[in-house]
Amino acid sequence: MKHNLSVGDFFEYSGELIIMRDAAHNKIKQLFDDNSSLPIDFKDKIIFYAGPAKKPDNLVIGAIGPTTSSRMDNYLEIMYKLGIKATIGKGNRSSIVDLLNKKYNKYYFVCPSGAAATLAQKVFSYEVIAFPELGPEAIQKIVVVDFPLMVAIDNLGNNFYNL
Amino acid sequence: MFINFEYYRKQIKDKIIKANLIINSEVKVYLETYKGPFSKVLNDNYKISKIKNIPLCQDTGIVEFFLFLNKDDYFNIDIQGFLDSLVKEIYSENNFRFSTSRDPYMKRKNTFDNLPSMINIIPTKEKSNLSFLIKGGGSENLSFLKMLKPTISKNDLINEVLKHIQLNGSRACPPLVIGVGLGGTAEKAVLNSKISLLKNFNDYNKDEDYKNLEKNLETKINNLNIGVQGLKEGKTTLSTKITVMPSHIASLSLAISVDCYLNRKGVVYFEA
Numbered sequence: 001m002k003h004n005l006s007v008g009d010f011f012e013y014s015g016e017l018i019i020m021r022d023a024a025h026n027k028i029k030q031l032f033d034d035n036s037s038l039p040i041d042f043k044d045k046i047i048f049y050a051g052p053a054k055k056p057d058n059l060v061i062g063a064i065g066p067t068t069s070s071r072m073d074n075y076l077e078i079m080y081k082l083g084i085k086a087t088i089g090k091g092n093r094s095s096i097v098d099l100l101n102k103k104y105n106k107y108y109f110v111c112p113s114g115a116a117a118t119l120a121q122k123v124f125s126y127e128v129i130a131f132p133e134l135g136p137e138a139i140q141k142i143v144v145v146d147f148p149l150m151v152a153i154d155n156l157g158n159n160f161y162n163l
Numbered sequence: 164m165f166i167n168f169e170y171y172r173k174q175i176k177d178k179i180i181k182a183n184l185i186i187n188s189e190v191k192v193y194l195e196t197y198k199g200p201f202s203k204v205l206n207d208n209y210k211i212s213k214i215k216n217i218p219l220c221q222d223t224g225i226v227e228f229f230l231f232l233n234k235d236d237y238f239n240i241d242i243q244g245f246l247d248s249l250v251k252e253i254y255s256e257n258n259f260r261f262s263t264s265r266d267p268y269m270k271r272k273n274t275f276d277n278l279p280s281m282i283n284i285i286p287t288k289e290k291s292n293l294s295f296l297i298k299g300g301g302s303e304n305l306s307f308l309k310m311l312k313p314t315i316s317k318n319d320l321i322n323e324v325l326k327h328i329q330l331n332g333s334r335a336c337p338p339l340v341i342g343v344g345l346g347g348t349a350e351k352a353v354l355n356s357k358i359s360l361l362k363n364f365n366d367y368n369k370d371e372d373y374k375n376l377e378k379n380l381e382t383k384i385n386n387l388n389i390g391v392q393g394l395k396e397g398k399t400t401l402s403t404k405i406t407v408m409p410s411h412i413a414s415l416s417l418a419i420s421v422d423c424y425l426n427r428k429g430v431v432y433f434e435a
Contacts, residue, residue: 010200023271050221051221051222051260051262052221052260053217053218053221053223053258053259053260054257054258054259054260055258056215056216056217056258059215059217062217062218062221062258062260063212063217063218063219063220063221063223063258063260064221065220065221065222067222067300067301068300068301068304068334068335069334070334090301090334090336090392090393091301091333091334091335091393092333092334092393110392110393112201112204112205112392113220113301113336113392113423114205114208114219114220114336114423114424114425115201115204115205115207115208115220116208116212116217116218116219116220116221117207117208117209117211117212117215117217117218117219118204118205118207118208118211119204120211120215120217121211134273135261135273135275136221136260136261136262136273137273148201148204150200150394160394161333161393
């Protein structure tokens with residue numbers, strides 16, 4: 001991830017992403033609130049708000065794309081405290097995210113939605129790493145190459161949708 | 164006429180699979196003209212989904228059926244059981260996603276069969292048909308209902324729709340297909356807003372006044388400039404359609420349903 005990104009920049013990311021959405025966030029929050037141990041170390045991870053479709057036998061992963069990020073807004077500060085460095089999803093978020101990004105020096109990126117067949121071609125490894133009982137909502141790890149992104153809220157709290 | 168649903172089983176199944184894998188032809192026409200951000204990713208998407216047999220979107224939705232039933236037509240099966248068995252088969256046999264939760268709140272747990280399907284039976288004076296929407300959660304979350312004053316000005320009515328789309332539109336995969344239900348009781352307005360999502364993009368209201376309102380809304384929504392993917396370039400709505408119903412003298416219900424740009428839908432007609 002480049003370090004001079006600012007709002008509205010388009011770039012392609014190659015590396016690891018942690019897939020997590022509603023149900024997994026809820027479980028992590030409960031564990032965090034109870035001071036219980038977490039299934040993974042979130043330090044420096046990038047969270048991709050997503051839940052892939054079923055994996056075809058002959059492909060690395062099934063259709064995959066972003067879900068609506070704003071549903072995860074209430075969990076964001078906890079995730080920042082756990083050390084994640086950015087989130088990826090779709091759509092605008094509540095204004096609290098602008099403030100949190102500035103306070104914690106973090107980023108929010110959007111990637112194309114309704115383009116799940118294209119994005120699946122950019123995934124080169126895939127594994128379920130926690131909460132398999134949640135099905136598509138499990139915590140999953142993927143490695144992507146040339147994943148198309150745009151900076152929607154930068155680390156100064158500048159929000160693309162409010163420009 | 165007697166509708167033998169078993170006879171239509173394969174046709175219904177094929178159309179639901181196709182709606183998930185093959186791009187809506189009206190949407191494709193627009194995408195081919197779009198040159199803004201992520202245009203290549205979006206135009207590659209429907210080519211890849213077709214070749215690789217993976218869905219256009221990972222959210223293969225909840226299946227909503229609209230059975231339009233003429234008084235002369237009838238059937239004698241458990242329609243929920245029949246359509247559910249079909250949906251279960253489709254979502255188990257294909258690389259789709261199981262996207263339903265058995266209990267909505269207390270014991271949220273994936274059903275791993277994508278059931279139940281949502282079934283609406285609607286009396287019609289036209290020919291009977293079975294229509295369906297593949298409805299993703301992100302767009303469904305933009306559903307809206309408000310009981311307005313029946314004397315509200317046209318400007319204020321339009322602004323209710325604009326305000327809702329302006330505030331929320333970027334989250335539901337624009338360019339949006341927008342369905343409006345106007346009039347009727349509250350639940351009928353919501354149902355009519357969904358029925359509006361089934362219409363083809365050029366299928367404007369037969370009533371001149373409502374046709375003008377549809378066109379006016381389309382222009383004003385596009386002027387919001389939310390744009391394709393919410394990135395401020397290209398259209399904000401591909402189609403905005405209105406379905407109306409008579410209303411209580413005290414009421415004017417306004418319902419808005421939103422569909423993502425893919426507008427995955429289909430219809431099966433019954434032959435005599």
